[in-house]
Amino acid sequence: MKFIREGKQYEILLEDYYLTRFEFAGDITIHFQAAEPQDWTIKLTLSSHFRLTRGRKTQTYQVDDLQGFQQLTNLWQNQVQSLKAGRNGTLQLKTRGGALLEIEDGPFENWDFWAYKERCKRESKTHLIGGMGRLVII
Numbered sequence: 001m002k003f004i005r006e007g008k009q010y011e012i013l014l015e016d017y018y019l020t021r022f023e024f025a026g027d028i029t030i031h032f033q034a035a036e037p038q039d040w041t042i043k044l045t046l047s048s049h050f051r052l053t054r055g056r057k058t059q060t061y062q063v064d065d066l067q068g069f070q071q072l073t074n075l076w077q078n079q080v081q082s083l084k085a086g087r088n089g090t091l092q093l094k095t096r097g098g099a100l101l102e103i104e105d106g107p108f109e110n111w112d113f114w115a116y117k118e119r120c121k122r123e124s125k126t127h128l129i130g131g132m133g134r135l136v137i138i
Contacts, residue, residue: 003085003126006084008086008087008088009084009085009086009087009090010084010085010087010128010135010137011082011083011084012083012084012085012113012126012128014032014042014080014082014083015079015080015081015082016034016035016036016079016080017032017033017034017035017042017079017080018032018033018034018035018077018078018079018080019031019032019075019076019077019078019080019095020032020033020076020077022069022072022073022076024066024069026063026064027045027046027047027063028045028046028063028068028069028072029043029044029045029046030043030044030045030046030072031043032044032080039117040115040116040117040125041114041115041116041117042114042115043113043114044083044091044093044111044112044113044114045111045112045113045114046063046103046110046111047063047108047109047110047111047112047131048063048103048106048108048109048110048111048131049061049062049063049103049104049106050063050068050101050102050103051100051101051102051103051104052068052071052072052099052100052101052102053099053100053102054071054074054098054099054100055098059071072101075095075097075099075101078095078096078097078099079095079096079097080093080094080095080096081094081095081096082094083113085113085128085130085135086105086130086135087134087135088105088133088134088135089105089106089110089130089131089132089133089134089135090102090103090104090105090130091103091110091111091113091130103130105130105131105132105133106131106132107131107132108131108132109129109130109131109132110130110131111129111130111131112127112128112129112130113126113127113128113129113130114126114127115127
């Protein structure tokens with residue numbers, strides 16, 4: 001997984017990826033899959049409130065709000081246009097279908113982005129954590 005620094009934010013290069021699976025278990029996990037299958041697992045976990053814009057309608061949801069989860073599942077099979085992580089702990093995901101998912105900074109870890117391979121031992125390629133006024137890259 002590659003990312004490019006653009007001033008105070010990083011763009012995570014996921015342009016040929018699709019949103020393929022959503023999990024709701026106290027937090028929300030979104031899984032991504034490339035157009036060409038690969039061994040890497042790519043996922044984004046939301047642990048705090050988020051804002052979703054579709055068309056002219058913008059709504060803010062709490063992570064434990066089932067209605068917000070249902071709105072996210074409407075993005076199933078949307079292709080990623082861009083995914084940007086700010087150094088201040090924010091995250092912005094745009095889809096080619098015109099949706100915008102935004103996670104603002106907050107007092108806790110708000111989101112967690114992983115790219116890894118499952119083997120005998122977990123092999124991590126990229127791990128980003130946002131919240132508490134900062135972006136952590138592991």
